[in-house]
Amino acid sequence: MLSTSTIQIVQSTVPVLAANGAAITKVFYQRLFLAHPELKHVFNQSNQRSDRQSQALATAVYAAAAHIDRLETLKPVLLPVLHKHRSLQIKPEMYPLVGQELLGAMQDVLGEAATPEILQAWGEAYGEIADLFIALEAELYAQDEQAKGFSGYQPVEISDIQEQADGIRSLTFKTDGPLPDYRAGQYITIRIQDQDGLWHNRQYSLTTASNTTTYTIGVKREGIVSDYLHAARIGDTVLISAPAGSFTLDASDEPVVLIAGGIGITPMLAMAEEALAAGRDVTLHHAVQDERNRPFTEQLALLEQRGARIVRYAEHQATDQAGRLPKDVIASITDLTYVCGPEAMIQFVIEHFTASPDKLHYEIFGPALAFAAETSITQ
Known part of the structure; x- marks a missing residue:
């Protein structure tokens, strides 16, 4: 358990991290891969080149600092990250390596501002955060072992x-x-x-x-x-x-609305199938750039035959609804809603969704932590 003084020191660094977080995490990854090149096999190198991974980690560090005295409140937002770590086979022995290079990156970027007291406090705080991740991920690994012994790759x-x-x-x-x-x-x-x-x-x-x-x-x-x-x-x-993955269809009998953009249709197909099998009402909105290049047309047609309401949007060559999903359609939704697609589309739905926030669930492709934190943790 962290001392009061450690908590105070870590929380006092929030403004510094907000200003320097991206620089710190960029240096962190450089240090990590130089010291431990074997970890390149785990981290998405495409996201490294685009700085997406650095942005996600910077947001995580900022969120942890702000909530260090109540880390349990981060669990709902961390759950997608925990599932991603489990899917990538992140193991407990990797966490000390990450902690060492993260503290080194703080010192490199902040210079004299990273006093021994701050580095010590952050070392203790990182240990607490790592222990939380390790414990929660262990539960997910245990589920794999129970699921027909499927472990690793x-x-x-x-x-x-x-x-x-x-x-x-x-x-x-x-x-x-x-x-x-x-x-x-x-x-x-x-x-x-x-x-x-x-x-x-x-x-x-x-x-x-x-x-x-x-x-x-x-x-x-x-x-x-x-x-x-x-x-x-x-x-x-x-x-x-x-x-x-934690972006899953709930087990209720409520009607469900699914909103997808482009390739974001993929998890929605399984959700629609599962919901229909349970006798639930299903409405699926799918938006694409060009109707002539809409994927999974046969599967969508089969879902329609089974009773789902499929609304197809296209900006070009539309045969159903021309253009994008309208604001008034989003505002009229009152049922449990799941969204998957580009970040801009998800943000658009969030902005115009007027039903209770607990009815809205979303998934993005790529490093999701920064987006989730910005729309949840920091509110």
Whole structure:
């Protein structure tokens, strides 16, 4: 348990972190990969190049400093990060390495302002934060072991490939035995190795309700792993980790509204299928740039046949609703609502959603912590 003086010192650094957080975390990653190049196999190097990972970590550090005396209040916002860590196989022994380089980066950037007292206080605080992450992640790993012993990365075979749209395909995986169950909205992590020997890990939402026989994902071609998957063939083998993610359909019988932008449709397909199977009313809004390149048209049609109301938006060549999802439609929603797509679209829905905030749930692709923290923690 942290002392009162340690808590006061850490909280007093919030303004400094707000001003220097991004610089500190950028230096942190440089130090981390120089000292421990093996961790390049864990962290998304594309996000490193775009500074997205640094931004997410800076927000996490800021949030932790502001809430160091009540870390338990961060659990709801941290849950997606914990699931991501579990899917990437982050282990307890990695946390001391991260803590050492984070404190070193603070000293590098802040110089004399990073006094011995501040560094000591932050060292103690980081230990408390790390212990919280490790304990919560241990619970998730235990669930994997209970789920048919699926741990670490396991090989699966590509059993089917469907071209869904230009630059988007779906892939189905199978293995000799049963696969772990999952909840609609969760994802799997796919791990591939490039020609230089570097491992790359990416998360892809599962697009069907759980069946324990196969996993199906949708892949938009836009990076190293997606390029690999777009070149893959039926019969190829890839490595995956067990399904993870906290963006899941609740277990109630309430009507549900699903809002998706572009490839953000992928988790919504599983959610819609699961909700319909439970006898729930389902409305799915899907917005794309061009109607001629809408993915998963057959699956959407099947959901419609089963009773879902599908509203299709397109900015070009629209056959249903022209343009984007209107503000008044969002404002009229009173049911439980799930949103997945570009950050700008999610922010637009948040701004115009007038029902109770606890009815709105969202998922973004990429480092989500910065967005979640900015829209939740710092309010």
